[in-house]
Amino acid sequence: xxxxxxxxxxxxxxxxxxxxxxxxxxxxxxxxxxxxxxxxxxxxxxxxxxxxxxxxxxxxxxxxxxxxxxxxxxxxxxxxxxxxxxxxxxxxxxxxxxxxxxxxxxxxxxxxxxxxxxxxxxxxxxxxxxxxxxxxxxxxxxxxxxxxxxxxxxxxxxxxxxxxxxxxxxxxxxxxxxxxxxxxxxxxxxxxxxxxxxxxxxxxxxxxxxxxxxxxxxxxxxxxxxxxxxxxxxxxxxxxxxxxxxxxxxxxxxxxxxxxxxxxxxxxxxxxxxxxxxxxxxxxxxxxxxxxxxxxxxxxxxxxxxxxxxxxxxxxxxxxxxxxxxxxxxxxxxxxxxxxxxxxxxxxxxxxxxxxxxxxxxxxxxxxxxxxxxxxxxxxx
Amino acid sequence: xxxxxxxxxxxxxxxxxxxxxxxxxxxxxxxxxxxxxxxxxxxxxxxxxxxxxxxxxxxxxxxxxxxxxxxxxxxxxxxxxxxxxxxxxxxxxxxxxxxxxxxxxxxxxxxxxxxxxxxxxxxxxxxxxxxxxxxxxxxxxxxxxxxxxxxxxxxxxxxxxxxx
Ligand SMILES: [Zn+2]
Ligand SMILES: [Zn+2]
Numbered sequence: 001x002x003x004x005x006x007x008x009x010x011x012x013x014x015x016x017x018x019x020x021x022x023x024x025x026x027x028x029x030x031x032x033x034x035x036x037x038x039x040x041x042x043x044x045x046x047x048x049x050x051x052x053x054x055x056x057x058x059x060x061x062x063x064x065x066x067x068x069x070x071x072x073x074x075x076x077x078x079x080x081x082x083x084x085x086x087x088x089x090x091x092x093x094x095x096x097x098x099x100x101x102x103x104x105x106x107x108x109x110x111x112x113x114x115x116x117x118x119x120x121x122x123x124x125x126x127x128x129x130x131x132x133x134x135x136x137x138x139x140x141x142x143x144x145x146x147x148x149x150x151x152x153x154x155x156x157x158x159x160x161x162x163x164x165x166x167x168x169x170x171x172x173x174x175x176x177x178x179x180x181x182x183x184x185x186x187x188x189x190x191x192x193x194x195x196x197x198x199x200x201x202x203x204x205x206x207x208x209x210x211x212x213x214x215x216x217x218x219x220x221x222x223x224x225x226x227x228x229x230x231x232x233x234x235x236x237x238x239x240x241x242x243x244x245x246x247x248x249x250x251x252x253x254x255x256x257x258x259x260x261x262x263x264x265x266x267x268x269x270x271x272x273x274x275x276x277x278x279x280x281x282x283x284x285x286x287x288x289x290x291x292x293x294x295x296x297x298x299x300x301x302x303x304x305x306x307x308x309x310x311x312x313x314x315x316x317x318x319x320x321x322x323x324x325x326x327x328x329x330x331x332x333x334x335x336x337x338x339x340x341x342x343x344x345x346x347x348x349x350x351x352x353x354x355x356x357x358x359x360x361x362x363x364x365x366x367x368x369x370x371x372x373x374x375x376x377x378x379x380x381x
Numbered sequence: 382x383x384x385x386x387x388x389x390x391x392x393x394x395x396x397x398x399x400x401x402x403x404x405x406x407x408x409x410x411x412x413x414x415x416x417x418x419x420x421x422x423x424x425x426x427x428x429x430x431x432x433x434x435x436x437x438x439x440x441x442x443x444x445x446x447x448x449x450x451x452x453x454x455x456x457x458x459x460x461x462x463x464x465x466x467x468x469x470x471x472x473x474x475x476x477x478x479x480x481x482x483x484x485x486x487x488x489x490x491x492x493x494x495x496x497x498x499x500x501x502x503x504x505x506x507x508x509x510x511x512x513x514x515x516x517x518x519x520x521x522x523x524x525x526x527x528x529x530x531x532x533x534x535x536x537x538x539x540x541x542x543x544x545x
Binding site: 034035036037038039040042043119141144145148149153154155156157158159160161162164165166167169170171173195198199201225226227228229230231232233 | 393394395411454455457465466467468469470471472474481484485488489490491492493494495496497498499500501502506509
């Protein structure tokens with residue numbers, strides 16, 4: 001299948017309706033595997049990398065899951081195509097930068113993607129919408145079992161699957177969920193929650209932006225360790241923590257509706273005004289305003305039908321996605337203008353947020369008791 | 382556990398990173414971590430931080446062997462492993478086993494794999510495990526002078542060793 005067909009289609013998991021999809025955007029599970037006795041991609045000579053790729057790629061393409069796959073060596077993809085795949089989280093930024101001897105194979109639904117010769121010989125990932133870590137693991141685990149029949153994976157009885165970086169050894173698995181936490185950010189509880197999650201050996205980082213900045217209030221929660229626990233145990237632990245995160249986020253939202261309704265209405269109303277009327281918008285501003293629009297959808301300030309439009313805008317306003325739909329080369333300023341126009345046009349018919357109507361349905365603050373501090377229960381498990 | 386910076390408050394932020402081929406750990410209380418701008422331990426550059434902090438513990442030197450020690454399969458040296466923190470091939474794990482084992486125990490939840498096993502190896506691994514167990518029983522039987530038990534254990538071990 002030509003890559004154009006893939007790029008013009010939105011990813012299956014993006015517009016998804018998986019469990020808890022309001023707060024958990026997507027779940028993803030990645031497995032790292034290597035061929036026994038063959039140099040890892042980072043250390044192998046170019047010739048060796050090409051040989052390994054030629055050995056692995058036909059096996060991956062032959063998978064029943066890859067019946068309608070797109071499969072290409074990295075150097076045959078344009079910089080723009082690679083960037084689009086990075087923005088969709090289908091390949092890593094590192095993989096996009098790799099040259100000869102690396103390839104990517106992904107299915108039409110874009111919920112299964114396999115990188116050949118990334119940091120390890122194989123990086124296989126399954127993505128699902130909402131909180132579906134178990135389903136994602138099941139899918140990628142099946143692929144792994146199918147491939148081990150024809151590929152001799154490096155495995156040590158004591159250390160498990162052997163990987164280029166010792167931090168992945170054991171299961172070679174990284175399970176993660178992308179969560180949207182505007183309530184915890186707005187109520188300034190998010191750092192406390194992140195620290196609690198870090199303490200139990202899970203990593204939390206902002207999805208967009210550098211360092212500690214989390215643009216769009218989107219965070220990625222994942223396991224940090226891969227050795228000493230089974231795949232199921234790791235996923236179980238992550239799942240439990242994410243369910244607690246969801247609860248904290250919901251409490252934070254309810255608490256804002258009850259105790260700071262004016263602040264909340266003001267944030268959401270201003271976001272609506274700017275999204276609908278601006279003529280130039282940087283990526284950072286767009287992510288933060290779209291996050292508020294997404295929150296407003298969850299709180300039923302907008303009719304449910306608008307959710308898809310808002311979710312799609314998160315992806316459509318990324319730099320490579322903007323460039324993809326344009327004939328000429330865009331500079332940063334052109335992109336900001338185009339971004340504002342796409343948002344304006346997409347939300348043109350979106351009605352004003354129905355804040356007051358929603359607030360009138362919220363129970364009075366006195367009737368609900370305050371929950372314990374966010375993050376405390378994360379440490380109990 | 383006390384904070385490595387102020388050495389008075391209880392630590393609640395734990396950082397572990399590989400810096401210059403050595404695993405470094407720093408534990409900080411909430412106040413000190415805030416003061417130093419640590420809000421995301423995974424994104425925080427421990428290297429910069431350590432230069433201004435004498436109290437950090439150097440947990441483990443990567444690899445105990447000679448810097449010139451080389452992997453027979455891929456040719457990666459101990460030095461190169463130290464520099465990048467990446468191994469050259471799966472056999473490197475046995476070449477540099479000493480250093481890696483101690484490094485892993487500080488990095489992960491446990492030191493041995495309890496998850497999935499490739500089907501092809503599952504049988505062999507189970508046999509090896511059983512063999513080890515029987516050999517321990519045998520030792521014990523001999524020590525207790527239970528020669529009948531020892532003889533039967535020897536037979537079972539022999540049987541298992543034949544099947545490869
Ligand atoms: Zn302190
Ligand atoms: Zn090696």
